[in-house]
Amino acid sequence: MRFRTRAIHVGQQADPQTGAVVPPIHLAATYIQPGVGQWGPYDYSRSGNPTRKAFETALADLETGCGALAFSSGMAAIHAAMMLLEPGDHVLASWDLYGGTYRLLRRILSRGRIQASFADSSDLNIFAKAVQPNTKLLWIESPGNPLLSITDIAGCAELAHRCGALLGVDSTFATPVITRPLELGADIVMHSATKYLGGHSDVLGGVLVVRDQKLFEQLYLIQNATGGVMGPLESYLCSRGLKTLELRVREQCRSALLLAQRLTEHPRVRRVYYPGLSDHPGHPIACRQMDGGFGAIVSLELDGSAEQAKRFVQSTRLIQLAVSLGAVESLLELPAFMSHASYEPAERSARGISETLVRLSIGLEDPEDLWEDLVQAFQKAFA
Numbered sequence: 301m302r303f304r305t306r307a308i309h310v311g312q313q314a315d316p317q318t319g320a321v322v323p324p325i326h327l328a329a330t331y332i333q334p335g336v337g338q339w340g341p342y343d344y345s346r347s348g349n350p351t352r353k354a355f356e357t358a359l360a361d362l363e364t365g366c367g368a369l370a371f372s373s374g375m376a377a378i379h380a381a382m383m384l385l386e387p388g389d390h391v392l393a394s395w396d397l398y399g400g401t402y403r404l405l406r407r408i409l410s411r412g413r414i415q416a417s418f419a420d421s422s423d424l425n426i427f428a429k430a431v432q433p434n435t436k437l438l439w440i441e442s443p444g445n446p447l448l449s450i451t452d453i454a455g456c457a458e459l460a461h462r463c464g465a466l467l468g469v470d471s472t473f474a475t476p477v478i479t480r481p482l483e484l485g486a487d488i489v490m491h492s493a494t495k496y497l498g499g500h501s502d503v504l505g506g507v508l509v510v511r512d513q514k515l516f517e518q519l520y521l522i523q524n525a526t527g528g529v530m531g532p533l534e535s536y537l538c539s540r541g542l543k544t545l546e547l548r549v550r551e552q553c554r555s556a557l558l559l560a561q562r563l564t565e566h567p568r569v570r571r572v573y574y575p576g577l578s579d580h581p582g583h584p585i586a587c588r589q590m591d592g593g594f595g596a597i598v599s600l601e602l603d604g605s606a607e608q609a610k611r612f613v614q615s616t617r618l619i620q621l622a623v624s625l626g627a628v629e630s631l632l633e634l635p636a637f638m639s640h641a642s643y644e645p646a647e648r649s650a651r652g653i654s655e656t657l658v659r660l661s662i663g664l665e666d667p668e669d670l671w672e673d674l675v676q677a678f679q680k681a682f683a
Contacts, residue, residue, distance in 0.1 A: 328345065380508060
């Protein structure tokens, strides 16, 4: 079956007892066992839940993985992946990286003597030179957050495996609709399910999908031991979100490309970051590894001051000022003050995250309405 059909039907079999088209939400915390020492398919909801399993089954199929694990948040999922490392191991991560991941690597994991460093993964030569003898995990984002850099996933997979390391890919921005990193050689793919998978700003969650059964078992042990699992209601909402994922993402990509093209011509915009633009440095790789769309996030550098940037993001009427992304409603934010505020100022500057950088998450509104909203916000901010 094709992607859209699988997203609707895999893991979503009708309830055998009632014939209900939508499987019930299983809220039970524990399950009766057939006898002492005899275990049924479920025993305690931290270890497994039918509603969570349905979502995991569907996403594993869409990512062509051997299994998926759903967590209470995207950061819980990333933390579980990092717990594969031993003290003294090194993780090499992208420069263009979500602020929460940077904070985890820089401020938390270092306490357990796990080393972390950052390099430009959009240049494989630079990234390869940053690999150390004790590097056990490469962690990348493509597109990156917030500068929409594009990393050659297949190239990074070859680099990681040549060095005896794993490759993990945060594919939240791309979704399995556009990019499936496991098919390009990655070992782990992570999604903040809060974003496109849920798609309606009403669920918090994260997922890891892997292509190797042994790795899956290692991660399952970590998840079961630490307990950061996705709840049944959130699992149901994510399963429901998958059913419209392709339709939403394709339409959001079309709107994002249209707005990105128009923003390049606006006199108050110094630069637009969007991999669908032909002058984006990662455009050739994006065309190769992104299927039928370039994502629905557009970042732009305003030609003005930080105060004007603040006025701009506070002047939109339809596009709402908020962190997060990937939902049906459009959002915007200033990464330097919001999603990436955990970076030290010098680190933000080194990565090109200026105080006038705006990140737009394009939703499902009519793009003409979104454009009119941006135009009037420019007029107010730069009056």
